[in-house]
């Protein structure tokens with residue numbers, strides 16, 4: 232017997248719409264907020280939660296912004312889609328960093344990469360369109376897809392392949408309703424980086440089936456060792472007419488608070504997304520846009536220094552995590568996240584408790600070791616933890632040694 236249908240609520244009884252009511256809080260921001268609240272209450276919490284460089288924004292970028300504050304042109308509304316000089320600078324930067332030409336009319340400047348992601352999905356998807364999302368995924372993609380009326384279809388890769396999905400896996404998830412694939416390299420939360428041949432294979436597969444791609448290049452400058460960043464539309468030009476690139480200044484230039492991102496795409500999609508933005512938020516703060524011009528057209532020296540620090544911390548965190556019995560951490564090649572499997576620790580006794588899930592383990596780590604980490608549930612893969620290593624070297628070493636001590640107590 233099927234369950235009785237609940238009585239339909241009238242529009243006046245429904246307080247929050249079903250569409251928005253179904254969206255969950257960003258788990259990464261929630262962990263970060265909890266850690267910051269404990270810190271404010273005097274607890275010596277070490278936070279591995281936020282994906283945010285600990286460096287200040289480079290001085291020449293801040294100077295450009297300070298000057299922009301005094302220019303009265305920036306005290307007014309400007310074109311909703313972005314300052315023309317920033318669009319031109321983004322086109323030049325794309326040629327410099329990714330090696331292909333775009334027209335500034337293919338650029339929409341957004342309030343961070345997050346707005347770019349939502350607007351890209353909203354501009355391309357119709358209700359019921361399926362979007363293949365490699366998992367572990369960054370928590371914002373499925374929520375933005377749903378908000379735009381689409382259906383996220385996760386394709387899971389694990390530590391045995393270094394969290395890289397294969398074309399065969401993507402193909403197995405494709406149906407007649409598939410419209411788009413999400414492609415992120417370097418990846419949040421795993422730090423995985425696809426080789427040029429793998430990027431090309433994914434792009435060619437998308438072209439073969441007429442699929443759209445949303446590719447998130449926000450970590451393009453943060454790759455380590457022999458890893459090389461490869462831009463999907465650069466290596467598969469046939470895909471460009473159905474490819475939307477998301478990028479921004481947040482991670483490369485330590486500018487998370489400035490809120491500047493962008494979309495690069497075919498002109499019709501960029502126009503549609505610009506129309507959406509013109510009603511939702513209008514132009515991004517002019518002062519931030521001028522700062523972004525300085526960032527993307529300046530030298531990459533400051534980025535190289537930050538990358539060297541991240542690389543050092545990456546090697547420390549991977550080594551220290553792998554020293555813990557029951558923790559398995561593949562070496563991330565990009566971004567600033569480690570994504571260890573903790574499956575072998577679940578169900579073990581630690582300080583009188585038996586965490587059965589990675590959510591429970593993360594709670595235990597926060598309460599007992601005063602270390603904030605994000606559980607894998609937030610990224611579609613229970614049994615893992617995400618640790619951002621964009622924090623100071625001393626805090627990093629202290630935080631992971633506290634985890635070593637606590638998790639070293641695990642017993643059957």
Ligand SMILES: Cc1ncc(COP(=O)(O)O)c(C=O)c1O
Pocket residue numbers: 282342343344345346369415418419447449479480481487490491492
């Ligand atoms: C993969 C990825 N894309 C996009 C963003 C969005 O960055 P922002 O909105 O700060 O520009 C983030 C931030 O964590 C990210 O990790």
